[in-house]
Amino acid sequence: MVLEHEIPEGSKVYFGEIAKRKRKIESIASELFYQHNFEEMVTPIFSYHQIDSIPHEKLIHLTDKDNYPMNLRADSTVDVSKLMLKRVGRTNDNSRWFYIQPVYRYPSIEQYQIGAESIGGGELKEMLQLNIEIFEAMEFQPILQISNVAIPRKIAEELNLSIDIFKNIEIKKILALQIDWLQELLYLEDVKDIDRVFDMSPQFIRDELEKIKELVESLNYKEVKIAPLYYTKMDYYNNLIFKFLRNNRVFARGGNYSVDGNSSVGFSIYTDEILNQES
Amino acid sequence: MLTIALPKGRIAEDTLKIFKEIFNREFEFEDRKLVLESGEFKFLLVRNQDVPTYVYHQAADLGVVGLDVLEDKGLDLVRLLDLKGGYCRVAIGMRNEDELDYNKPDIVVATKMTNIAEKFFASKAISPKIIKLYGSMELAPVIGLADMIVDIVETGTTMKQNGLKVVDTIMESTTHLIANRSSFIEKKSEILDLYSRFEDVINRGGRV
Numbered sequence: 382m383v384l385e386h387e388i389p390e391g392s393k394v395y396f397g398e399i400a401k402r403k404r405k406i407e408s409i410a411s412e413l414f415y416q417h418n419f420e421e422m423v424t425p426i427f428s429y430h431q432i433d434s435i436p437h438e439k440l441i442h443l444t445d446k447d448n449y450p451m452n453l454r455a456d457s458t459v460d461v462s463k464l465m466l467k468r469v470g471r472t473n474d475n476s477r478w479f480y481i482q483p484v485y486r487y488p489s490i491e492q493y494q495i496g497a498e499s500i501g502g503g504e505l506k507e508m509l510q511l512n513i514e515i516f517e518a519m520e521f522q523p524i525l526q527i528s529n530v531a532i533p534r535k536i537a538e539e540l541n542l543s544i545d546i547f548k549n550i551e552i553k554k555i556l557a558l559q560i561d562w563l564q565e566l567l568y569l570e571d572v573k574d575i576d577r578v579f580d581m582s583p584q585f586i587r588d589e590l591e592k593i594k595e596l597v598e599s600l601n602y603k604e605v606k607i608a609p610l611y612y613t614k615m616d617y618y619n620n621l622i623f624k625f626l627r628n629n630r631v632f633a634r635g636g637n638y639s640v641d642g643n644s645s646v647g648f649s650i651y652t653d654e655i656l657n658q659e660s
Numbered sequence: 661m662l663t664i665a666l667p668k669g670r671i672a673e674d675t676l677k678i679f680k681e682i683f684n685r686e687f688e689f690e691d692r693k694l695v696l697e698s699g700e701f702k703f704l705l706v707r708n709q710d711v712p713t714y715v716y717h718q719a720a721d722l723g724v725v726g727l728d729v730l731e732d733k734g735l736d737l738v739r740l741l742d743l744k745g746g747y748c749r750v751a752i753g754m755r756n757e758d759e760l761d762y763n764k765p766d767i768v769v770a771t772k773m774t775n776i777a778e779k780f781f782a783s784k785a786i787s788p789k790i791i792k793l794y795g796s797m798e799l800a801p802v803i804g805l806a807d808m809i810v811d812i813v814e815t816g817t818t819m820k821q822n823g824l825k826v827v828d829t830i831m832e833s834t835t836h837l838i839a840n841r842s843s844f845i846e847k848k849s850e851i852l853d854l855y856s857r858f859e860d861v862i863n864r865g866g867r868v
Contacts, residue, residue: 570848606848
């Protein structure tokens with residue numbers, strides 16, 4: 382039985398003070414996006430391309446008038462990129478877009494997101510700085526995690542290991558390989574130790590470690606944790622990634638990614654998580 | 661500060677013994693208390709099945725729990741270390757006079773571990789009717805509620821005493837040290853330090 386006042390589990394109702402705070406966060410973000418020459422894009426709630434980035438079981442499935450499968454938008458990045466590259470790009474040469482819209486996941490999860498994409502190029506450093514700027518304007522300073530998914534990918538390839546070892550953080554298997562530099566990478570969390578580990582590391586990951594170092598040193602952020610062996614489950618990220626977290630909440634996530642062979646960079650801020658943290 | 665969720669009973673006692681061995685001081689819950697703070701550690705006494713939940717929601721950074729419970733909960737957690745103790749099997753039990761036939765069209769399974777059972781039968785392309793029970797599992801086949809049960813077996817004595825036999829093993833289980841994924845980033849050095857100390861004890865024959 383469904384009660385008259387009942388709403389589905391995972392869906393959101395904001396009103397009064399908290400709705401005001403939500404609007405304020407979105408307003409702070411949009412102001413800063415415009416200052417940094419981003420334009421807004423609103424993408425359709427219905428999408429054919431969600432399966433490119435989100436696992437099947439997390440999608441809400443529908444069919445179109447020809448009975449072709451489609452989904453409710455579960456992630457904005459892929460559609461923003463595809464729309465820019467295949468449609469908007471014909472008449473608009475801007476490659477910097479932001480969106481403020483919810484995503485929907487199975488069975489009835491709604492998530493409000495604020496995101497920015499620099500499509501076909503762009504510097505991760507600049508996008509991360511913009512994310513930090515938004516948080517600073519909100520007087521919000523979670524822990525910043527920096528990783529580079531190319532590191533676990535290259536290690537898995539070179540050492541003929543399953544990437545699942547890194548995806549599932551299987552420490553025992555990593556340590557059982559008895560490789561000094563790999564052990565050091567597992568323990569590494571402070572950028573001041575990166576040079577020492579760099580000297581021990583094999584050539585095939587040195588450039589990727591250097592990217593982490595350069596990124597962290599370019600920032601002026603209080604609490605940074607580097608996790609070089611971290612591997613994200615988001616399939617489209619392919620190089621440097623960042624994540625803002627604290628108390629089991631992830632507040633934002635971003636990185637380098639590739640859609641249809643185009644290298645891009647972007648991030649998403651999870652508005653609900655910030656509101657929950659504040660309340 | 662690391663917060664560690666422990667299941668009430670033997671596992672909590674054995675875990676605290678290892679802490680005592682590592683840090684050379686007493687770790688003991690006061691009578692009926694559910695929280696123990698000692699130096700840089702806070703321990704929580706919770707129900708066995710709730711350990712993964714506490715860790716998943718970061719109410720605890722770490723937890724000690726059986727692999728069977730972890731598999732059944734299916735939560736995204738870091739499995740740090742096999743503590744090698746608490747060995748048991750998750751097995752299928754049937755009445756002594758029945759034969760196991762996975763080709764039977766309507767299989768009815770009684771279990772408290774519904775996720776493990778579902779995954780196991782799905783891997784065999786079987787879609788049984790699964791009845792969730794909370795205890796006295798052995799009764800289900802005997803009175804005709806189910807064709808078989810999926811349950812924890814340590815020695816097999818309980819099944820035997822109730823006229824049941826083990827017909828198949830789904831998985832083997834031992835106790836594991838687990839961590840929350842965010843804690844593993846936020847408190848990595850503390851967690852890895854504790855990991856290596858625990859590993860030393862386990863390698864020297866210690867068990868939880």
